[in-house]
Amino acid sequence: MTTPDTIARSRRIERLVAGMATSDGAGVRLTRVLTQPLQRRLDPFLMLDAFRSDDPDDYIAGFPAHPHRGFETITYMIAGRMRHRDSTGGEGLLNNGDVQWMTAARGIIHSEMPEQEDGLMEGFQLWLNLPARDKMQAAAYRDIPSASIPEARLASGARVRVIAGRSQGVDGAMQRPVTEPLVLDIHLPAGQTLAQPLPAGHNAFLYVYRGEVKAGPDAQPVTTTRMAILDNYADADGVSIQADTDARILLVAGRPLGEPIAQYGPFVMNTQAELEQALADYRDGSLAA
Numbered sequence: 105m106t107t108p109d110t111i112a113r114s115r116r117i118e119r120l121v122a123g124m125a126t127s128d129g130a131g132v133r134l135t136r137v138l139t140q141p142l143q144r145r146l147d148p149f150l151m152l153d154a155f156r157s158d159d160p161d162d163y164i165a166g167f168p169a170h171p172h173r174g175f176e177t178i179t180y181m182i183a184g185r186m187r188h189r190d191s192t193g194g195e196g197l198l199n200n201g202d203v204q205w206m207t208a209a210r211g212i213i214h215s216e217m218p219e220q221e222d223g224l225m226e227g228f229q230l231w232l233n234l235p236a237r238d239k240m241q242a243a244a245y246r247d248i249p250s251a252s253i254p255e256a257r258l259a260s261g262a263r264v265r266v267i268a269g270r271s272q273g274v275d276g277a278m279q280r281p282v283t284e285p286l287v288l289d290i291h292l293p294a295g296q297t298l299a300q301p302l303p304a305g306h307n308a309f310l311y312v313y314r315g316e317v318k319a320g321p322d323a324q325p326v327t328t329t330r331m332a333i334l335d336n337y338a339d340a341d342g343v344s345i346q347a348d349t350d351a352r353i354l355l356v357a358g359r360p361l362g363e364p365i366a367q368y369g370p371f372v373m374n375t376q377a378e379l380e381q382a383l384a385d386y387r388d389g390s391l392a393a
């Protein structure tokens with residue numbers, strides 16, 4: 105059993121966000137929780153999509169081959185099966201609880217296709233920006249099977265799956281320089297509280313995908329399928345989360361890059377000229393060559 109982290113003063117919820125229903129790929133229905141207008145506020149994170157459906161019409165078309173440049177995608181599968189193939193030769197089958205960490209950097213072309221014809225498909229995709237100096241590095245891809253995601257188990261019954269960063273004394277599956285992302289899947293039993301230290305300068309948010317929680321010193325409620333943006337109060341050293349019912353929460357934080365963000369669909373660079381270059385490279389076949 106791990107010794108739980110403690111904090112002296114919790115951040116407050118600055119704002120609740122409902123997300124926007126949309127479709128992407130060849131017609132996959134999803135909720136875009138972190139949308140483009142929030143990119144500056146939640147720097148270094150660029151996007152969070154949540155998908156959950158047991159209607160195959162909502163997911164069966166998948167995401168056929170498409171390009172990316174300039175950032176990383178983190179896909180977390182809660183339920184279902186999704187096959188990934190990419191231009192670096194990477195291939196993997198994402199199953200319940202698995203993570204795929206893809207560094208698009210200078211360019212990758214990949215497909216993400218469901219490998220099931222019915223049943224529940226549920227998961228998330230988070231986009232993490234790369235610093236300007238790393239945007240044109242070589243692409244990389246890593247599958248992290250569920251069994252190799254380090255977990256903290258607390259006496260309270262809380263379970264923290266540490267996808268990236270560090271929590272409750274446990275180092276996560278991924279550590280990234282510069283932005284030092286924290287990506288946690290927290291399972292919190294009803295009535296229990298969990299404290300997570302957060303560096304004050306890091307932007308942070310949580311997303312409740314089961315149950316309801318309260319967060320911060322004044323116990324502000326966050327209901328299911330809501331994102332709570334946490335404030336950057338300089339005297340706070342973390343966040344305190346209390347579950348009203350059995351709850352599952354993604355908690356995400358990272359150091360902002362403070363660099364210009366230029367996005368055109370699947371390309372995220374620093375300038376318009378770099379976006380035009382990405383598009384030209386994609387068209388002439390050199391983006392992922």
Ligand code: MN
Binds near residue numbers: 167170172177214216
């Ligand atoms: Mn993609």
